[in-house]
Amino acid sequence: MHIYCRQDLLLNSINTVLKACSTKTTMPILECILLTAVNNKLTLVGNNLELGIESTIEADVIGEGFIALEAKIFSEIIRKMPGEVIEISSDENYMTSIVSEKSKFQIAGQSGKDFPALPNVEKVNACTIKQIELKEMIRQTIFSVAQDETRPILTGEMLQIKNNSLNMVAVDGYRISYRKMELSNENDDIEVVIPGKTLGEINKILSSEENDQVNIYFSDKHVLFDLGESKVVSRLLEGDFLRYEQVFSPDYETKILVNRKSFLMSIERAALISREGKKNPIRVEIDGDKMIITSNAELGTSREELDVVLEGKEIVIAFNPKYLIDALRAIDDDNVYIQFISSLTPCIINPEDGDQYKYLILPIRVNS
């Protein structure tokens, strides 16, 4: 392989595929980036067998071929190269020379043949949305993905197409985060579970430009996000996800409308005290048009008072403040509805207008 390419384009591409490179593995080839030069294009691939990312740039290809280079050192070398143009050439022993102006590196590569190919996902029945919308949906749900592995399926997020709306749902046993978006074109119904870790990496690659779109394709075991210049393939998790629809009950005994930011900041303050204790809950009391939030630990106490609009009965209920904080931070609206049935059943946070999200949070039982 022998090519010339632009340093800035190459570095960009490396930073994209690096997210799929293993850092600790018993298979050293997974710590590499595969470079393939053909038809005046240079294609880079990172693949840790759970997540695979491919990125293609323009290059001046003198000799076609492929080579696998250790990702960390390759990215550091390219990042620090002095010139705008990089020359990369490798010989039959995989010895690769990287040259820019008066800097020259020689590093040992590995055969590109040993690098695992990306799984093939047929490009039929694309679900097409804006990258910025997918980014938003991931941001607003991913924090509820289970961190422990006791139920592996919950370490992923369900991506569901149903009645031409795209739903994303994350559940960790204490809460459910749900986000929905209407699709503009016709789509077949589908349900898959994508590992949370790989969604986190995809999120970093998605563009924030208003007009950039992503085509999503599905196979039995994989999902492909086609972003144009880069492609992301993720393994799917197998197993039964929670039937979340049944859990969101429309019934309530208490429903309040509250300013999201004031509520969030009050809970963050109360959490300063409660987290000093052994994860003491915070206590929320709806008393007419007031919400009183108190917390209590060896260290001291705190009390917050907020205005709310109450519909239904007064209530006293306690929560792990972290779960309320995560949900309220993810929401952008000025005001939210919160509905309660009793102090032993979950509360649900809904938008003031519309049904684009729902957050369900289990309370903590306390002795009053």
Place this chain on the structure above:
Amino acid sequence: MHIYCRQDLLLNSINTVLKACSTKTTMPILECILLTAVNNKLTLVGNNLELGIESTIEADVIGEGFIALEAKIFSEIIRKMPGEVIEISSDENYMTSIVSEKSKFQIAGQSGKDFPALPNVEKVNACTIKQIELKEMIRQTIFSVAQDETRPILTGEMLQIKNNSLNMVAVDGYRISYRKMELSNENDDIEVVIPGKTLGEINKILSSEENDQVNIYFSDKHVLFDLGESKVVSRLLEGDFLRYEQVFSPDYETKILVNRKSFLMSIERAALISREGKKNPIRVEIDGDKMIITSNAELGTSREELDVVLEGKEIVIAFNPKYLIDALRAIDDDNVYIQFISSLTPCIINPEDGDQYKYLILPIRVNS
């Protein structure tokens, strides 16, 4: 104690004194900030017995008094308070209430009497310099303070007034960093050694405003930096510091003038290869008007070529790249002189003009 004060001023003050609060200690009082309200001033003090910082703000003092509050929780509460005005009051049991708008905290404080007073340093014979200049001198030397404790005196930096110039010197056994500044007013000669850790904290407090000055006072065991609204007292280290003057020899066999940034970037690239090996040195060869930098490890090799102006003999010498990188990063000049005697003796980096700094670096002996 009972006061009202502005949230932003108080938070600023807390952030300043926090740098002197202990985080892990067997004396819980050292994890506190001491608040003293008197004469419509509120004074905050943090003191870990090595470093003490005092900061004073305007306050509306309703009741004079003092109280020690656990620094971490106090700073977090003040940071998150909703209003512009904070009310703090403590009762005879040291129970302290902190109120702002509809937020109220009650935390248990400790008696201010138990808090260790700052050491007294008499304000005579001030050495006065600009804060920004002291900040610069610390930044350009502190990286050479010894990290290991085998010779405790070298974990500090020497601050020396001699012939009306202020010198700062740090030594770690492999290199010496020296920075000097002419003083404008008359000063007595003095030599003290200030712990590196506390210099690092002082550096964060020093202002970058062109006109802010600092008065430095000395006692037998302490140094006081008076910044006006805040005062910093540091313990001094006891023992004999290196007689550094004798080590900087003006003799050389080889002297080169080189572009600092190009040299720095070449070494940074060479270090990518050398640090993959077991701290392999980089090899520097002066060959006529060229400098050739090479590095070599199992992973691969690198070669860099740079233009230099040579005076004297050609030389081949090897270094730990980190020491060259630290010194070259600290310097702001476009070009530097580097002088060598042999491949077994230290090199010295000097300014192209003037004598405001000197960096000495030991080479590594290699088999050629």
